[in-house]
Amino acid sequence: MKPGLPLTRCADCGAGYFPARLICPRCGNANWRRDEVHDGVVEQTTIVRHAAGQTEWKPRHIASVRTADGQLIVAGLEEPLPEATKVKLFDNDGSPIARRNA
Amino acid sequence: MNAVVIGTGEAGYTRHPEPGQSGHTFLRDAIMAAVKDAGLKHSDIDGLAISSFGIEPDKSIDMAWRLGMSLKWLLQDTNGGASGINMLGHAVRGVEAGAASAIVVVGGDALGGEGFAKLTANYNRAIRDHVSPLGHSGPNSLFSMLTQRQMKAFGIERQDYGQMVIAQRAWAAGNPGALYRKPLTMDEYMNAGMVCDPLCRYDCVPTAAGASAIVVSTADRCPPHHLPVRVRALKQSFNYDNQEGDGLKTGLSKVASDLWSAAGVQPEDVGLAAIYDDYPAMVLAQLNDLKLIPGNDLARFARVDIGERRFPVNTSGGLLSAGQAGAAGGMNGTVEAVRQLQHVAHGRQVPDARLAVVSGYGMVLYRYGACVGAAVLERAQ
DSSP states (O other): OEESEEEEEETTTOOEESSOOSSOTTTOOOOEEEEEEOEEEEEEEEEEOOOTTOSSOOOEEEEEEEETTSOEEEEEESSOOOTTOEEEEEEETTEEEEEEOO | OOOEEEEEEEEEEESSOOTTOOHHHHHHHHHHHHHHHTTOOGGGOOEEEEEOSSOTTOOHHHHHHHTTOOOSEEEEOOOGGGHHHHHHHHHHHHHHTTSOSOEEEEEEEOOHHHHHHHHHHTSSHHIIIIIGGGTOTTTHHHHHHHHHHHHHHHTOOHHHHHHHHHHHHHHHTTOTTOSOOSOOOHHHHHHSOEEETTEEGGGSOOBOEEEEEEEEEOGGGSOTTSOOEEEEEEEEEESSSTTOSOSSSOTHHHHHHHHHHHHTSOGGGOOEEEOOOSSHHHHHHHHHHTTOSGGGOHHHIIIIIITTTSSOBOTTOHHHHHOBOGGGHHHHHHHHHHHHHTTOOTTTOOTTOOEEEEEEEEEESSSSEEEEEEEEEEEOO
16 A cells, blocks of 8 residues: 555646546647646545445445546545545555545 | 338346356347347348457357358447447448448347456456456446435435336336336335445346347338338447546537437427436436436436326336346347337337437446447337
C-alpha cells in the first residue's frame, strides 16, 4: 500500500488521467509523464452485500471519489465513510484505497 | 432504409439449462426459430452477426461452420448490451448494400453464476486491474452509486423504481418466454434484500441462459403470415464522455435529435419502447436522453407513465423479468419490439402498435456504460 494514486499526466496539455490512457482525449497527443494525487472527497458510497458466484462473502465498502485533481475514481474503503468525507488516497497494487483524512 | 426484419426467434431464458444445453445450443435454437419464423430455408441465410461472451475460443466463423452456414457476410460483435443495435445497423446496411440478402442476427449465452462472475471480474483491463480487486462484484456497485446520483438529481424515491420493476413483471406475465412471470408487489420490492445499496435484488437482472435472434432481409422475402418491420432510423454513440461525467446521461443525448429527424417522426408518435434495462435507473436515463420524458420529470414518468402502464416500456418483461442471458440482453428488446409491431405479442400485445423505439446500452469501461444505440422501428404496411 503506497501513498498517492498514480496518474498519467499529459505533458502537453496537463490533463491527468486514471486509469492510464494511450492518447490524450483533450489534445490528441501521447506524451505522458507520471504524477500522483493524494487527496480526494467521497461523493457516493455503497455496500456490496452479495456477489454472484460467491457463497462466503464479506460485505465490502466502495466509494466514488473525486480527487483533488478532478478525476472521478472508484475506490475501496476500509470502513464505512459518509459522503463529503475528505480522504487520503493510496495505491494497493493498482487498486485505489481511500482513508479518512485524519 | 429498405431492409426489414422478417422473423424472430428465441431459445432458453432459463435459470437451469438441461443436460446437453449450452450457449452454443441456445444460439443454434434461436437461429433456427428465427429462420423458420421468417419463412426461409437454412440455405437461404447468407449473413450472420453474432454476439456471445461465452463462445470462446470459437469466433463467428467457427460458429458459422458449426451452424452449417456458408456465408457472404459475417460479423462478431463485442458491444455487450449495445451489440443488438450495433448488429442490427450493420445487418440493415449489409442487406441494403447487397452484401447479403438474408442475415441472421443473434445474441446469447449460458454463463451461469460463476461464469458471470468471471466475466465481470475480467471485463476489461481497467475493471480487472483497478476495480475487481476492491471486491466490487460486477457492475452492481457502480450502478448503485449511479442510481444514488440519479435519485438525488431528480428527486426519485426507491418506490418509483419499484413501480417500474413491478410494471415490467406485469408485462412479463403475458410473455411465455420470460423467466419470472409471477406478479410482484411493492411490499415484496421494498422488503427485498439489498444487493448493493440502494439496489435490491429486483433492481438487478437475473442471470439466465438463452438466446434471441432476428432475420434481416428485404420485404419481398417476408412470409405472408406477418408484416415486415422497417428500421426507420438507427443512431449510436461510443465513449461520448471518456467516463468523466456522472453517467446520468448516455451518448443517446448526443444522437437523439438526429435519430428522430432521420426517422421523420417525433418521440410522442412512438407507441412503445424497449429500453435496455440492466438497472431501472438506466431505463430512465435512456428514456430521458431519447426525449420521451416530459419536463425531465423522471420520478413521475416512472411512477405514472411506466408504473401504471400508460406508456408500454419493456413489454417482454425486460431483462429484469425475462432474464439476462449474457449477450442476448442486447437482442431481447429488439425481438420484443418486432413482435409487438407484427402484432404477434400474444398475451401482452400493445393495441395498434405501429412505431417503437429500441435501445441498447452497455460495456462498462470504468464507471458506467460507454456503448449505446437506439433504433426507431415501424410496422410496414
